[in-house]
Amino acid sequence: MKVGVPTEIKTDEYRVALTPSGVRELVEHGHEVLVQAGAGEGSAIPDADYERQGAAIVPDADAVFAQADMIVKVKEPQPVEVARLEPHHLVFTYLHLAPDPDLTQGLVDSGATCVAYETVEDDRGRLPLLAPMSEVAGKIATQAGAFMLEKPLGGRGILLGGVPGVAAAKVMVIGGGVVGMNAAFIAIGMEAEVYVYDRNIDRLRELDLYFGGRASTCYASTLEIEQRLPEIDLVIGAVLIHGARAPSVIRRDQLGMMKRGAVLVDVSIDQGGCFETSRPTTHTDPTFEVDGVTHYCVANMPGAVPVTSTYALTNATLPYVLHLADAGVSRAARENPGLASGVNVAGGKVTYRPVAEATGQPHTELFEALGEGAPA
Ligand SMILES: NC(=O)c1ccc[n+]([C@@H]2O[C@H](COP(=O)([O-])OP(=O)(O)OC[C@H]3O[C@@H](n4cnc5c(N)ncnc54)[C@H](O)[C@@H]3O)[C@@H](O)[C@H]2O)c1
Numbered sequence: 001m002k003v004g005v006p007t008e009i010k011t012d013e014y015r016v017a018l019t020p021s022g023v024r025e026l027v028e029h030g031h032e033v034l035v036q037a038g039a040g041e042g043s044a045i046p047d048a049d050y051e052r053q054g055a056a057i058v059p060d061a062d063a064v065f066a067q068a069d070m071i072v073k074v075k076e077p078q079p080v081e082v083a084r085l086e087p088h089h090l091v092f093t094y095l096h097l098a099p100d101p102d103l104t105q106g107l108v109d110s111g112a113t114c115v116a117y118e119t120v121e122d123d124r125g126r127l128p129l130l131a132p133m134s135e136v137a138g139k140i141a142t143q144a145g146a147f148m149l150e151k152p153l154g155g156r157g158i159l160l161g162g163v164p165g166v167a168a169a170k171v172m173v174i175g176g177g178v179v180g181m182n183a184a185f186i187a188i189g190m191e192a193e194v195y196v197y198d199r200n201i202d203r204l205r206e207l208d209l210y211f212g213g214r215a216s217t218c219y220a221s222t223l224e225i226e227q228r229l230p231e232i233d234l235v236i237g238a239v240l241i242h243g244a245r246a247p248s249v250i251r252r253d254q255l256g257m258m259k260r261g262a263v264l265v266d267v268s269i270d271q272g273g274c275f276e277t278s279r280p281t282t283h284t285d286p287t288f289e290v291d292g293v294t295h296y297c298v299a300n301m302p303g304a305v306p307v308t309s310t311y312a313l314t315n316a317t318l319p320y321v322l323h324l325a326d327a328g329v330s331r332a333a334r335e336n337p338g339l340a341s342g343v344n345v346a347g348g349k350v351t352y353r354p355v356a357e358a359t360g361q362p363h364t365e366l367f368e369a370l371g372e373g374a375p376a
Helices: 020-028 047-051 062-066 101-110 131-148 179-189 201-212 222-231 267-271 308-333 353-359
Strands: 002-005 032-036 056-058 068-073 090-093 113-116 171-176 193-197 215-218 236-237 265-267 289-290 295-296 343-346
Touching: 002 062, 020 032, 020 047, 020 308, 032 047, 032 062, 047 056, 056 062, 056 113, 062 236, 101 343, 101 353, 113 308, 131 179, 131 236, 131 265, 131 267, 131 295, 131 308, 171 179, 171 222, 179 193, 179 236, 193 201, 193 222, 201 215, 215 222, 215 353, 236 267, 265 267, 308 343
Parallel strands: 002 032, 002 068, 032 056, 068 090, 090 113, 171 193, 171 236, 193 215, 236 265, 265 295
Antiparallel strands: 113 343, 289 295
């Protein structure tokens, strides 16, 4: 297969979807790899490093899309990229379609087969291609929140860990999955007082063991959250219902209960946001204020630390890239049902049910959309 790697064009996105190690593996499997000139620059990977492992460097994105069968990316296709897609393309990237009916329609109209990193599942139903970026985003969430609490940035002016004789700040993490646990660990490390909320009791049990008494675990009922909110300095929103639009866990009328200059970090913004007042922001202009509360809602948080994120992401994606390139989407999906869950759009149809429900598109079974019978 011809595998193409375009330069990411989303604002402040510096990751790249394949490293020279990935090129080497693909070439050894008999594939051709086309990398757009400069695609690795943001992650400190020069073109020459790709070339040394057997990639061909092509001048621009038009050349990548025109020549490649499989397009490997990081962020969801931007409108100019959607316009380049054709039915023969297999696209493998983050898509986050549930909150984005326009992009969903664009991908349906393109006829391309689109596999979303964030809905690929492992054999225990976990999300192996979301997890590495969730680890990064969780750690950034606390760092960013601590920074935004500083007075010159519009925050309350409180130091997360306090000092001897002055109490620490209070951090509420809503959603104790991969993002939430990593955010909590950094907050604990910074010596804040930490409360982690989830609705999954088994997960709260696990977290309780991991934290060893250094953070409190709490059931995420509306009332429990509301009762704690007035004393909180930093809230990190990290809930997820696989593939679906994020549920709203803090409403606008509840902002009035919070301290002025408190900070909300909405990591779930890529799935539509889990605070009613959230809207996506960028690293260049990461925050806005509503009712005296700072909102940080950057949709590609790991993009800010590409030298870490590119390697964390590609370590996880490479086995799937190889499988898709070796077997094609149809056989790969039959051989690995978890990879089949990643296919969101195929043959002009939405094949992932939560996206169909969230965007109002009809749902079609994957193998029907591919024009084949269901697996035996
Ligand atoms: N902004 C970014 O750059 C960025 C980067 C990585 C991940 N994310 C996003 O962060 C979110 C969390 O990802 P994750 O990998 O931690 O997911 P996860 O599945 O590991 O964890 C989600 C947790 O939310 C809990 N949950 C679901 N509904 C809840 C509710 N109503 N109240 C409380 N808890 C609830 C679940 O029980 C689960 O423990 C996702 O939307 C993901 O796409 C964003």
